[in-house]
Amino acid sequence: MAERAALEELVKLQGERVRGLKQQKASAELIEEEVAKLLKLKAQLGPDESKQKFVLKTPKGTRDYSPRQMAVREKVFDVIIRCFKRHGAEVIDTPVFELKETLTGKYGEDSKLIYDLKDQGGELLSLRYDLTVPFARYLAMNKLNNIKRYHIAKVYRRDNPAMTRGRYREFYQCDFDIAGNFDPMIPDAECLKIMCEILSSLQIGDFLVKVNDRRILDGMFAICGVPDSKFRTICSSVDKLDKMSWEEVKNEMVGEKGLAPEVADRIGDYVQQHGGVSLVEQLLQDPKLSQNKQALEGLRDLKLLFEYLALFGIDDKISFDLSLARGLDYYTGVIYEAVLLQTPAQAGEEPLGVGSVAAGGRYDGLVGMFDPKGRKVPCVGLSIGVERIFSIVEQRLEVLEEKVRTTETQVLVASAQKKLLEERLKLVSELWDAGIKAELLYKKNPKLLNQLQYCEEAGIPLVAIIGEQELKDGVIKLRSVTSREEVDVRRGDLVEEIKRRTGQPLCIC
């Protein structure tokens, strides 16, 4: 040990010498010589095992969820899951990694963001990038023709967090999808209804759902004169209209992507439009657009969609927006995206900024890519961007200074004097057996004040105090932590009294 300490000291000194030489800009040879000495010393130190212990961080782009963050997360998931269940969805789960082959060729350029597992002699594996490809694999594998399912799980993307503030590499997705051959637009309308229900219930502010259709986009580009080969890249430019002005977008299309200016202008006439069903009807009358078969199909489906959305009572939240173009390559029909109109701005702070909190669309060709016979199963679905919602809810709670409880404990079993541990253990056990959420301090002789303080910090509403005199009288003091009112309750009535006060049904839950 002393040897090692001496060696570590030498390494430290040598390191300082090297740094000093570099600062003084000494000759390259001298520096090289001293660096070599340093490396040799370090090598003698051997693998630095002691250093291994003190790695106290989570991997880049990932984080732990503290109890407080879990409480927020649970609230949000509860709202979302209730909604999915209300609409009759089943739930599935899939492994965190898939065979590498399963994910290959499904994500285009984004494929470089996939986490691979090391080749340890077995199958080549990769962490899932989303929940949609696993879903398609599940459908094909089980030869299912239809299913309505939700799936909530973490996905993994090797994004560069420096470029996109707050972008995690491990994050939750909440997906809901309806797979199957059905009459047009009914499931699509239900997806939008679900999106609206969830965003309303979460109470994170007003929102708007933008709707468009891949076929309308493609048809529009065609009649404007966009060459087939440029469709995708023009698409991603058009999509930037929610962040950039039309002038900037046009410059990008013409200047960077080589699009003819007249073509860009024609596109501009269309993509700056948004509205309700009246815009759909207007475009159905458009002489050029209505000549395009694809666009016509898309427009007709959107018209039907709007009829259903009106019956669902949400048409006022939907906007047909011709600039909505982003999304993964596998969308084949209607596409939609929900944005918050105005995040609650805190005093003196910038609003969180616009951004989508949910998105989705129809993708009829994905399952066919997995089926040996190329059998198609049309799908439509949505994905809720919960990570963003977590931050918004957390922020809102902080602003409202609402205390978030991280436990559900209803009563603390306490003692007023010493040598009452036995009594506390017996009582708390009785409460647990009756289904009451209870705790006790792990101390033989805790001070009453400390026990009361514990309740205040944890937000526990009631405390059942055992005292020597009360034991003789056969009662327990039940105290409300906030009001400090106390009442003596007979031992035999305590369970009922606690249940009554906490609003619990008398049967064991």
Next chain:
Amino acid sequence: MAERAALEELVKLQGERVRGLKQQKASAELIEEEVAKLLKLKAQLGPDESKQKFVLKTPKGTRDYSPRQMAVREKVFDVIIRCFKRHGAEVIDTPVFELKETLTGKYGEDSKLIYDLKDQGGELLSLRYDLTVPFARYLAMNKLNNIKRYHIAKVYRRDNPAMTRGRYREFYQCDFDIAGNFDPMIPDAECLKIMCEILSSLQIGDFLVKVNDRRILDGMFAICGVPDSKFRTICSSVDKLDKMSWEEVKNEMAVLLQTPAQAGEEPLGVGSVAAGGRYDGLVGMFDPKGRKVPCVGLSIGVERIFSIVEQRLEVLEEKVRTTETQVLVASAQKKLLEERLKLVSELWDAGIKAELLYKKNPKLLNQLQYCEEAGIPLVAIIGEQELKDGVIKLRSVTSREEVREQDLKSGQNRDFNIYDGYFIDYWQKWSGTTPFSYKALELNPVSPPLEAAPTRTHRLVFAAFT
């Protein structure tokens, strides 16, 4: 595309020719010649992209959870989580992978079972092997002196499934731990209480908890004359249930389960379904100052419990519902889609779990069949005549009786607005009542008076749900 199809056809024919020649045992040269032609044709086809698609399996040792399996899983987790919450535990979550260094040196021989991530130019990462090391890392990182927490998540081990039947490489662990300096044995006792509560509530049969102490074992070996160097190996001979690779685990507790034997079947076999112990030295391995935080905890082996519960349900032939839908909105004739959409939307807005078929003009029979298959208890049928009368037919799927035509007139307003609150009102008001079965109500008309309920039929409606 047509070219490719033609080429594929040629490949197929050539393949058949080769097979035919082999069957006829033609000359080796001839076969070789035809095989060469086949390979050449295949090469023309190019990289067979179509073949890539058909990888229809999950990785070795992992599986999907179907809706049915999820229903079982949700039930089991519900029991477990209720118990943890009853004892005042907080909950945390950690990432699925840790820095490789974090896991290094913690698992002894089992380290070779850790899944590593590929070095893609960033940090070296490994999938978590259990939930205890992440917990210790979390405690040290946040400088916590005490916490009572549970954590339910999947862990990853590159076990060889051939050797251990049914052993998964991705599986759930449910951990509960109490960290902190407390008076002796109180938290330890609570952990055992929790284990017993959970195993009782799960109703998977009688169980027994075995308890021992590492210090007693060590002391016993010493006085029996076991050389220090042989302690561990003697230990593992003695303890067949030993899966602990921690040097710091001082206590061992394991649960033996006698599973209820099914008629004519072998019992599932004994095996532990939960285990735990005290481990006082782990956090110190992470703390820069070597600061110790004593811990005691338990881990529930849920995968085994899932199978036991699934088996039990199969034996009891209990139907497991995979959705919670309460009512299907159906139509008796054609051209009633609009009405269905309006009604189902109102039910959703009122918080009722409802569905409709995604067909413009579904047959009533198909709609009823859908209810039977999914276990949906009620169907609300819209019909032309009923629309004119301002009513909806509410029908119990199991009894096939019409519960009763519900009068939905809102009183003064006799127009088309039949959804004007009446139906929904009652639903909301009574959805919180204590459950009564449909039959029980029929027999017992003296059940709690439902204020302002003009007819018994309304009671029947709500009771069937709750």
